[in-house]
Amino acid sequence: MARLRGHNFVVANLLMGPTMLWLVLFLILPLGVILVYSFGSRGTYGDVILGFSFDNYLRAFNPTWLPIILRSFGFAAVATILTLLLGYPLAYFIAVYGGRRKNIYLIMVMLPFWTSYLIRTYSWIVILRSQGVINTVLMWTHLTSNPIEILNTPYSVILGLTYGFLPFMTLPLYASLEKLDKSLIEAAWDLGATRFWALMKVTIPLSLPGIIAGTLLTFIPAVGDFITPDLLGGPNTMMIGNLIQQQFLSARDWAYGSALSFSLMAILLLGIFFYVRKAGAENLA
Amino acid sequence: MKRLDKELRVMVVDGLGGPMTRRGFIKRAGAAGLLVGASGFLAACGGGETTTTTAAGGGGGELAKELYFYNWSDYIAEETIPTFQDEFGVKVVYDNYSSNDTLLAKLQSGATGYDIIVPTDYMITTMLGLDLLQEIDLANVPNVANLYQRFREAPFDPGNKYSIPWQWGTTGIGYNSVKVPDFKPSWDMLWDEKYKGKITMMNEIRDVFAVALFRLGYSPNTIDPKEIEEAKQMLIAQKPVLKHYTSDTYIDELASEDSWLSHGWSGDVLQAQMENEAVLYAVPEEGSLTWVDCMCIPKGAPSKYTAEVFMNYIQQPEVAAGITNYVYYASPNEKAEEFILPEILDDPQIYPPQEVMDKLTFLEELGTDTELYNAAYQELRAS
Numbered sequence: 001m002a003r004l005r006g007h008n009f010v011v012a013n014l015l016m017g018p019t020m021l022w023l024v025l026f027l028i029l030p031l032g033v034i035l036v037y038s039f040g041s042r043g044t045y046g047d048v049i050l051g052f053s054f055d056n057y058l059r060a061f062n063p064t065w066l067p068i069i070l071r072s073f074g075f076a077a078v079a080t081i082l083t084l085l086l087g088y089p090l091a092y093f094i095a096v097y098g099g100r101r102k103n104i105y106l107i108m109v110m111l112p113f114w115t116s117y118l119i120r121t122y123s124w125i126v127i128l129r130s131q132g133v134i135n136t137v138l139m140w141t142h143l144t145s146n147p148i149e150i151l152n153t154p155y156s157v158i159l160g161l162t163y164g165f166l167p168f169m170t171l172p173l174y175a176s177l178e179k180l181d182k183s184l185i186e187a188a189w190d191l192g193a194t195r196f197w198a199l200m201k202v203t204i205p206l207s208l209p210g211i212i213a214g215t216l217l218t219f220i221p222a223v224g225d226f227i228t229p230d231l232l233g234g235p236n237t238m239m240i241g242n243l244i245q246q247q248f249l250s251a252r253d254w255a256y257g258s259a260l261s262f263s264l265m266a267i268l269l270l271g272i273f274f275y276v277r278k279a280g281a282e283n284l285a
Numbered sequence: 286m287k288r289l290d291k292e293l294r295v296m297v298v299d300g301l302g303g304p305m306t307r308r309g310f311i312k313r314a315g316a317a318g319l320l321v322g323a324s325g326f327l328a329a330c331g332g333g334e335t336t337t338t339t340a341a342g343g344g345g346g347e348l349a350k351e352l353y354f355y356n357w358s359d360y361i362a363e364e365t366i367p368t369f370q371d372e373f374g375v376k377v378v379y380d381n382y383s384s385n386d387t388l389l390a391k392l393q394s395g396a397t398g399y400d401i402i403v404p405t406d407y408m409i410t411t412m413l414g415l416d417l418l419q420e421i422d423l424a425n426v427p428n429v430a431n432l433y434q435r436f437r438e439a440p441f442d443p444g445n446k447y448s449i450p451w452q453w454g455t456t457g458i459g460y461n462s463v464k465v466p467d468f469k470p471s472w473d474m475l476w477d478e479k480y481k482g483k484i485t486m487m488n489e490i491r492d493v494f495a496v497a498l499f500r501l502g503y504s505p506n507t508i509d510p511k512e513i514e515e516a517k518q519m520l521i522a523q524k525p526v527l528k529h530y531t532s533d534t535y536i537d538e539l540a541s542e543d544s545w546l547s548h549g550w551s552g553d554v555l556q557a558q559m560e561n562e563a564v565l566y567a568v569p570e571e572g573s574l575t576w577v578d579c580m581c582i583p584k585g586a587p588s589k590y591t592a593e594v595f596m597n598y599i600q601q602p603e604v605a606a607g608i609t610n611y612v613y614y615a616s617p618n619e620k621a622e623e624f625i626l627p628e629i630l631d632d633p634q635i636y637p638p639q640e641v642m643d644k645l646t647f648l649e650e651l652g653t654d655t656e657l658y659n660a661a662y663q664e665l666r667a668s
Binding site: 042044045046047064065067068125129130131149151152230231233234235236237238242243246248249250251252253 | 393650659662
């Protein structure tokens with residue numbers, strides 16, 4: 001990259017300045033506070049006593065949490081795969097066949113964002129519950145004699161996550177499919193590839209950056225989500241996000257909560273690092 | 286008490302027409318409010334200073350222009366604040382929260398500017414431990430004399446030095462009397478295999494453990510690790526029959542019959558009852574928790590004197606009764622009894638009979654021992 005000098009240097013700083021300030025004030029600084037807290041301990045009445053001990057981290061790597069951790073990663077992984085399976089054809093359709101209606105389709109993908117996530121998750125309760133929309137229809141048409149219990153199970157949590165994060169998957173996929181040079185696909189056909197193999201060997205590899213971005217944008221927030229398992233979950237669907245939230249609110253152990261947050265962040269960063277490296281390498285090959 | 290879904294539910298209730306008794310009363314109370322307002326107006330004309338007949342004497346001061354009041358959501362009568370504003374010429378800025386944890390987190394993170402907050406009993410101990418509250422000048426709150434004796438000498442604040450009770454209630458079981466015909470007032474119901482998938486527990490650490498501890502015959506404030514462990518095992522054994530842990534959605538679920546047996550707060554269950562007559566509330570025989578939310582003045586409150594005048598106003602019998610008639614929680618104000626609707630005063634779900642009262646306990650703040658419960662609860666939820 002070319003070194004910036006004189007006028008360009010000033011302009012670059014003016015452009016980057018606000019963002020950097022924002023990041024320092026609202027990301028680095030709070031993270032620093034959490035880091036400092038994570039070495040402290042809980043006071044008698046739930047205040048934070050600053051100190052320097054690794055106790056919270058030792059407690060964080062507690063076998064008790066293993067089911068919660070596995071569950072969080074499992075739910076998030078399944079939800080990510082489902083959003084990919086649903087989002088890819090959708091993004092492909094908009095990018096390739098959208099034509100003049102492209103923008104309308106894209107607005108439709110983003111439309112749910114105009115309503116609060118809380119309200120949208122609540123509507124799933126109305127849809128799924130035993131006196132809800134789905135069960136009423138099933139019972140009325142005599143397809144089932146008893147309501148199916150979907151709400152408050154792992155399935156409803158995964159459904160909620162998939163629904164909530166679908167746009168995060170669809171939009172980056174669309175961005176990379178839209179840029180895709182259609183003549184490359186035609187070339188594959190000309191060279192004898194069936195439609196299936198052209199998709200597998202040309203379209204999907206070329207949209208890999210979109211797939212990587214989409215999976216990251218879906219998986220990371222899904223692992224840490226706490227609203228969905230709180231509202232749609234049952235007795236056995238607690239996720240890491242709930243555990244951390246509980247430390248900050250009802251348990252009032254901010255030091256421990258901070259250590260848990262940092263541990264989760266470390267695990268995710270490590271995972272992302274290897275994922276991007278692996279996926280990136282394949283992308284280039 | 287927790288009201289995440291309040292707005293949604295209000296829409297549903299209002300859409301259905303709502304319970305007539307309550308609406309009818311609001312009109313009457315409005316008229317009563319006018320009368321109170323008028324007397325205040327006369328007092329103001331006569332005395333020049335806006336100290337009314339009830340807020341007499343004491344370390345006075347000037348009334349502030351505005352009073353910042355931070356209370357639980359949906360926990361006040363419609364006329365309570367307007368009447369105060371008219372009577373005293375103080376504008377009340379009213380804000381809501383939905384849990385003690387939120388309130389505390391906000392105060393701890395340095396939120397100031399509130400004159401009155403309404404924490405629950407044990408939380409007052411916590412806040413005192415964290416040095417977040419100011420002593421109240423009771424000379425400005427003579428109406429404290431209207432309180433029942435047991436609220437004058439509550440264990441968490443004997444003598445009301447830091448807190449003036451707002452409303453109180455109990456914790457118990459909300460149940461659907463049609464779906465659960467064999468209901469008996471016992472915590473055992475929440476373990477009944479027959480109602481698998483129709484049972485909910487609150488998502489509150491101490492409250493959940495209190496249920497198992499009462500069932501085992503222990504104190505809900507025990508700090509014996511063996512008793513807590515026993516309670517944890519009992520609660521783990523309960524998980525297969527549970528629908529989920531929830532502190533707010535159970536009101537809806539009881540009303541819509543998605544849950545038939547819910548561990549919950551008295552007033553919340555009664556809200557479900559207004560939507561579905563089959564829903565009833567009972568305090569189990571093994572004993573249960575009682576709680577009282579109290580008005581307190583946080584450190585750094587801009588208008589302490591005005592806050593005390595407001596507290597005194599709230600403890601006027603008519604005003605205290607107005608709140609109870611509206612929110613269906615019991616009033617700590619004994620003199621208010623004559624203004625409380627008989628249907629509320631005679632309702633054992635709101636005002637429990639003496640034999641039930643005898644078995645009610647407050648939760649106590651346990652300091653460092655709280656961690657015993659925190660750890661056990663997380664093990665329960667993780668299992």
